[in-house]
Amino acid sequence: MSVALPSAEATRRPRLRVDPFVLLAAPGLLYLAILFALPLAILLFRSFQASDGTFSIAGYIAFFSDPHNLSVTWRTLKVAILSTLLCLVLAYPTAFALARARGIVQSLILVAMVLPLSVGVIVKAFSWSIVLRSDGIVNQTLLALGLVEAPVRLLFTETALVIGSANVFLPFMVLPIYAVVRQIDPELSPAAASLGAGPFFRFFQVVLPLTLPGVIAGVAFVFSLAISMYVIPSLLVGERLSTMSMLIARSFLFFRDAQLGSTISAILLLMAVIVVLGSSYLVRHVSGGRA
Amino acid sequence: MLQQTIGGVAAQQTVAPSAPYLSVEKIAKAYRETRVVEDLDFAVERGELVSLLGPSGCGKTTLLRLISGLVSADAGRVVVGGRDITRLPAHKRNVSVVFQNYALFPHLNVRENVGFGLKARGRAKAGIHDAVTEALQLVRMEAFADRPVSALSGGQQQRVAVARALVVEPDLLLLDEPFSALDRKLRETMQVELKSLLRAKGMTAIFVTHDQEEALAVSSRIAVMNAGRIEQYADPVTLYTRPATGFVLDFVGLSTRIAGTVSKSESGFIEVDTAYGVVRVPGRFRPGSKVLLGVRPERIRPVSPDAAPADSEVRITSMLADVMCLGSKTHLYGEAAEDDRLVSEVSGAQAAESLLPGESVAFEWPREATLVYPLGAA
Numbered sequence: 001m002s003v004a005l006p007s008a009e010a011t012r013r014p015r016l017r018v019d020p021f022v023l024l025a026a027p028g029l030l031y032l033a034i035l036f037a038l039p040l041a042i043l044l045f046r047s048f049q050a051s052d053g054t055f056s057i058a059g060y061i062a063f064f065s066d067p068h069n070l071s072v073t074w075r076t077l078k079v080a081i082l083s084t085l086l087c088l089v090l091a092y093p094t095a096f097a098l099a100r101a102r103g104i105v106q107s108l109i110l111v112a113m114v115l116p117l118s119v120g121v122i123v124k125a126f127s128w129s130i131v132l133r134s135d136g137i138v139n140q141t142l143l144a145l146g147l148v149e150a151p152v153r154l155l156f157t158e159t160a161l162v163i164g165s166a167n168v169f170l171p172f173m174v175l176p177i178y179a180v181v182r183q184i185d186p187e188l189s190p191a192a193a194s195l196g197a198g199p200f201f202r203f204f205q206v207v208l209p210l211t212l213p214g215v216i217a218g219v220a221f222v223f224s225l226a227i228s229m230y231v232i233p234s235l236l237v238g239e240r241l242s243t244m245s246m247l248i249a250r251s252f253l254f255f256r257d258a259q260l261g262s263t264i265s266a267i268l269l270l271m272a273v274i275v276v277l278g279s280s281y282l283v284r285h286v287s288g289g290r291a
Numbered sequence: 292m293l294q295q296t297i298g299g300v301a302a303q304q305t306v307a308p309s310a311p312y313l314s315v316e317k318i319a320k321a322y323r324e325t326r327v328v329e330d331l332d333f334a335v336e337r338g339e340l341v342s343l344l345g346p347s348g349c350g351k352t353t354l355l356r357l358i359s360g361l362v363s364a365d366a367g368r369v370v371v372g373g374r375d376i377t378r379l380p381a382h383k384r385n386v387s388v389v390f391q392n393y394a395l396f397p398h399l400n401v402r403e404n405v406g407f408g409l410k411a412r413g414r415a416k417a418g419i420h421d422a423v424t425e426a427l428q429l430v431r432m433e434a435f436a437d438r439p440v441s442a443l444s445g446g447q448q449q450r451v452a453v454a455r456a457l458v459v460e461p462d463l464l465l466l467d468e469p470f471s472a473l474d475r476k477l478r479e480t481m482q483v484e485l486k487s488l489l490r491a492k493g494m495t496a497i498f499v500t501h502d503q504e505e506a507l508a509v510s511s512r513i514a515v516m517n518a519g520r521i522e523q524y525a526d527p528v529t530l531y532t533r534p535a536t537g538f539v540l541d542f543v544g545l546s547t548r549i550a551g552t553v554s555k556s557e558s559g560f561i562e563v564d565t566a567y568g569v570v571r572v573p574g575r576f577r578p579g580s581k582v583l584l585g586v587r588p589e590r591i592r593p594v595s596p597d598a599a600p601a602d603s604e605v606r607i608t609s610m611l612a613d614v615m616c617l618g619s620k621t622h623l624y625g626e627a628a629e630d631d632r633l634v635s636e637v638s639g640a641q642a643a644e645s646l647l648p649g650e651s652v653a654f655e656w657p658r659e660a661t662l663v664y665p666l667g668a669a
Contacts, residue, residue: 190361191394193381195408196459205407209398 040269047262059263069247069264076244077271079161079233080226086166087173087222088215095177095214099184113171121168125235128164129155156237164236165226172225173218180214213283220279224272244268310373312337312495313358313463318367320353327353329519331367335497340489342498342506345516346542351499354516355465358497360384371462382411387456391468393448395440401427401451402436408459426458429488446477453485457492464489464496470505482508503543515539531587537664540585545622547586547654548632549607550666553578561663566628567607572661585662588636593623593646596653606655609633616643625654 050056063069098109116124131137134151142148154160188210192202230245239246244264251261311334320328328350335341343351356362358369360381368377376384387408395404405426409419427433430450440448449469456464469485470478486509489496500506506513507527514524515538523535534540541548551565553576561574563582576582593611600606609625621642625633635654646652 185392185394185397187390187392187394188396190381191388191390192396192407192411194359194361194384194386194388194465195411195455196382196385197407197411198380198382201411205411206396206398 043262044266044269046258047266049259049262051259056259059259060267062260063263063267072242072244072247073267075158075241076227076268079158079165079243080223082158082162083165083169083226084173084219084222086162087170088219090166091170091173091177091218092211092215094174095181095211098174098178099181100186113174116167117171121231122235124168125164125232128160128167128236132160132163156240158237158241160236161233161241161243164232165229168229168232169222169225172221176217176221177211177214180211180217184210216279216283220276223275227272227275228268310370311335312339312372313497314368314370315354315358316368316370318354318357318369319365320350320357320362321365327519328357331519331521333514333521333524335495337372337495338493339512340486340496340498340510341512341514342500342510343514343516344500344503344506344542346501349516350519351501351516352467355388355467355497355499358463359386359388359465361388385459385461386463386465387459387461389449389452389456389464389466389469391471393452393472395448395451395455397439397441399440400436401432401438401440401443404440404451405455405458407455412459422458423454426454429457430454445473446481449473449481453488457494462495464494466496466498468500469498471500471502478505479508485509513543515542517542534585534662537583537585537666540583540662540664545588545634545636546632547584547588547591547634548630549584550628550631551582551584553580553582565607566631567609567633570605570607570661572605572658572663574661574663576663576665581666583664583666585664586656586660588622588634590660591635591654591656593635593637593642594653594655596651598653600655603657604655605658605661606653607633608651608653611646611648611650611652613648614643614646616640623652625652 047059048055048057050058094109094113098106098113101109132154133139134153134155136154138154139148139151142152184207188206189202192206197205228245229243230249233241233243233246242250245268248261248264248268251257251264255261313333313335315331315333318328318331318333319326331350331354333354343354345351353362357364360376360379360383364377368375370376371384371386376386396407399407402423406419406423409422414422424433424436427436430453432447432450432454435443435447435451440451443451449472452469470481473481482505498506498509510527512524512526513530515522515530517538523530523539525533525535530539530543534543537548540546549563549565549567549570551563551570553561554564554569555562556574556576556578559573559575560571561576561582562569562571563584565584570584572584574582594606596608607625609627611623612626613622613624615622615624618640619638621637621640623635623637623642623646625635627633633654
């Protein structure tokens with residue numbers, strides 16, 4: 001055991017001291033506390049407040065007893081899950097291409113990912129409605145190829161919503177996965193191959209577990225963005241297929257029902273928080289503190 | 292186990308009596324326009340430890356990857372134990388690789404890393420556990436079985452990488468600069484340890500390295516590579532005393548090197564015009580050819596410029612440029628023309644005290660100790 005002496009790690013003791021670098025987060029945290037946490041707390045408080053100011057859960061009862069609200073909640077959830085999945089399928093290979101590409105190619109892929117973010121959602125939504133119209137390029141192509149006999153209804157459907165939102169949120173899936181992939185030692189896959197692991201074994205035993213933290217982060221990002229989107233559904237599907245955000249807006253602006261609006265906000269927030277906390281728990285769990 | 296090995300060898304010999312265990316034949320690999328390895332032949336006997344030695348970019352790592360199947364050959368064959376594996380993907384070759392940075396799986400602990408190859412081969416859990424424990428004992432890492440690999444030191448990581456590569460009982464073990472990430476002291480310990488471990492297992496192994504001391508320490512034969520070709524493949528003594536090319540002369544060990552032009556050639560001797568006058572050495576080159584003269588430093592003695600030269604000796608005169616005392620020996624460097632080197636090695640440290648840079652000095656060596664290579668052709 002000449003070389004295998006106890007490492008410094010064994011003698012190191014954890015110290016109870018505040019790392020001065022933590023203080024660097026103070027301005028950002030203070031900003032968020034005043035402009036995000038405080039209003040949110042007020043909103044939550046108001047969801048339990050009747051119009052006369054007394055405590056009441058009437059808002060929650062009213063929300064869940066209306067089948068329309070339940071179908072909106074279900075649709076919101078479904079669209080968020082589907083667009084998260086669509087993003088994941090598109091983003092996973094892209095992240096690898098981005099990590100392995102060099103020089104100009106890498107820059108081009110990165111720009112292609114980030115540049116669309118600079119185009120406002122409204123501009124995008126209107127351009128999709130041009131493409132997805134019954135006489136738009138998608139339908140014309142489908143008709144020309146003989147795949148359909150009559151134009152397919154694309155606008156004002158959940159499909160349009162999933163396609164549109166995945167389009168906007170794709171970078172938020174690609175970038176966290178890319179950040180993880182670029183950290184992976186490129187020799188790991190060859191090492192696994194030389195140990196007798198075929199392509200599937202390599203993917204499921206090496207590549208996937210190592211990229212999982214990025215996947216989970218991306219899913220948390222995209223899901224929480226997709227579940228609370230407002231502009232995209234307003235422009236693409238309108239009032240016909242509402243989402244929870246639209247319901248919230250309508251409660252506040254149209255019905256002037258602050259309690260209902262606050263209630264729906266609280267429910268929406270809870271769904272997003274569950275996914276975000278759940279995914280950060282998963283990150284710690286799957287990486288086992290080793291990654 | 293012993294009987295099995297003997298039986299294996301016997302069976303081998305009935306198939307191909309004189310075929311080496313690993314045989315690389317006319318292999319070639321190019322990336323775009325760059326030919327990294329060209330028409331290369333290379334062979335290793337069963338149980339032999341050999342090194343591929345060369346500067347970076349000489350193609351040694353590519354050759355290693357061609358043998359392991361991590362890159363595919365453009366032409367040629369790779370045969371291990373009579374089995375042509377040229378067209379097999381890496382995971383079907385049963386050739387293990389120890390990587391320069393060890394490439395341990397960061398999401399797995401020590402035991403899971405070592406067991407990876409067995410799991411990939413679909414072995415039963417109990418069998419894997421026992422084999423892994425045995426492999427960890429072999430590299431004396433059994434106490435670390437449940438540690439994450441990130442908690443290990445460099446030397447410990449290397450042991451895990453070696454255990455992981457050996458536990459699958461490969462036909463061939465390839466090691467890509469396995470010691471380069473370790474500090475000098477630990478490197479020497481690990482070299483000795485690994486060599487005796489591989490010997491004990493009867494493993495056939497190829498080390499890739501750019502460090503000649505490492506090659507000399509771990510292998511019985513060394514293939515010196517340059518520009519995609521093997522310049523010389525021989526045991527360490529032959530490489531040092533009879534380097535086949537000027538490149539090997541320079542790359543392996545220290546040498547005096549003097550460029551010159553042949554002015555006269557007769558009866559096995561040539562006279563060479565050098566920056567230090569005409570020298571007469573054994574050799575057969577046409578007058579007018581550019582040649583490189585090489586002499587190992589321990590064959591050269593520094594002598595007083597006034598003493599009469601013996602006829603059996605070559606003598607050149609220069610100024611002493613530098614005196615380097617290395618403890619048990621001292622290197623004396625003479626002022627040399629560009630691309631030349633004049634160096635003499637004397638034993639002991641006393642020379643460093645009696646000689647001063649700037650003094651006039653004569654270097655003398657036996658004529659037959661001169662190595663002559665064509666220059667400029669390569």
